[in-house]
Amino acid sequence: MSTLLDGRVAIVTGAGRGIGRAHALELASHGAAVVVNDFGVSLAGEGTGESPADEVVAEIREAGGRAVANGADVADFDQAAAMVRQAVEELGGLDILVNNAGFVRDRMLVNTSEEEWDAVVRVHLKGHFAPLRHAGAYWRSEAKQGRPRAARVVNTSSGAGLQGSVGQSTYSVAKAGIAGLTLVAAQELGRYGVTVNAIAPVARTRMTEGAFPEMMAAPDEQGGAGFDAMDPANNAPVVAWLCSEEAADVTGRVIEIEGGRITLETGWRHGPAVDGGARWEAADVGPALRRLIAEGPVPEPVYGA
Template sequence: MGSAPLLCEGRVVIVTGAGRGLGRAHALAYAAEGARVVVNDLGVGLDGSPGPGSPARQVVEEIRAAGGEAVAHGGDIATAEGAASLVRTALETYSRLDTLVNNAGFLRDRMLVNLDEDDWDAVMRVHLKGHFLPLKHAVAHWRTEAKAGRTPRARIVNTSSGAGLLGSVGQGNYSAAKAGIIGLTLVAAAETARYGVQVNAIAPAARTRMTEDTFAATMAAPGSPNAFDAMAPENVSPLVVWLGSDACAGVTGRVFEAEGGRITVMEGWRPGPSADKGARWTPAEAGDTAVRLLAGAEVPGVVYGAQ
């Protein structure tokens, strides 16, 4: 019997923040499924290009050593020029672009009363703006293709977090940015469908540089038949690869939680209990009605760290 066809054969995939952690795992997984990968990471040399010791270059070397194709990009994707050059790198190197995985990010955790404006701006810039700008430039290319009669089968996978879904104590900036990414995902899915673009988001839980103190290794003893490191970032990548492939046709505007061996479709805000007086409430009436409605509403999930 012949081997199964590769899921992303012939596709060109950009992964931002792909030098380490989840991004590295995604880049390697895409390459293993036949994709040609643009590996973005800001670990750059003095001239702004990824040098031999940069994390992006190291991942490219890993992919090439395994027989795959990849190119490094060291630009700052939270700038217009960096995001534009990222898309140009894919087009100039491989003459096409099929999938964008927005993954880059970092943490500056503080309780809100101790959170500096610079810490707020920096996290918003890298996570939220760093999703918007590559998305904008990739979609601009795909729109041009669609208008020329070459409608793509394009995919965007954004990276949110459980912190963006429920909130996380000490991570007000990060939680707000990750919640914003979900909103961006929903709008982008609605606006870009006409151009052949599908946009989804993941909320992963895995051990990376950002979370290594939170998620210790949970793997069984080496050689054990049940050996499985539930917090390994590689566990998240199969879903990301599928979402970036042709195989997920028709799936868009969705958020998936991925952790270990578990995948969950997340269900967002939707109307719950409601009351309509047909006229203006008094404050007392509004309060009484709100209390009554809350009694019949689902209890929200607990904010991470609140217990």
């Protein structure tokens, strides 16, 4: 077993299946004790009564690691607080938070219901905020009492949130919000020794195989054996390193992972500008703005455009 994360305690949300499961197993393989969170829901976010977190916990323990299951709804403020307390009380502290839980309800914008919008934004965006808020408060308290922890947060954004995705307006908005939350939290929590980064993973999961069936096929389904670029486990080693004490100087970054390719996303930046020195006349705005557009880079294409 690797010692990269030896002695560290982690929470991984949505860790019963797919990308989250791979994160939990990877962190445990490097020595971390893991709170394996999974609410047990369907792809659309409906309760199923299943306990996939228990299976992951059993797998970690069979390999000689330490893990406990947690069934919290991460978007419930009080349940998120209890999850942080569980890590501290049962595993001895908290050093790592990997926010991964989520689901999709894909619709074109004009077909999206209010309930679908609220549900997706709640589980992704509030489901990142609530655990991060309580973990951050714990780390601040530890630092103020002279026990600073080399804490790490890895959030989960998406290419849909960074470039947009046709038919996924709600999901794209939530994932864009997570990227913004990552930037602010990195600055606010840095004074307590906490780094906050985000990944934009590409993988074959319940959330992607229905939307992109050809792209998400395994190598043998594509007609040949070889490296499976869509394996959810491809993302986990990057997360493990970001969660290590070695990564103390990396914060406020969004990293896309696709198979063996790692891309540092650059996000919104100030582009070409013009200052008229006074309030603009409406008739003059068009020519000025068109010149700036001509000078600036062509935007990344929206997925599905």
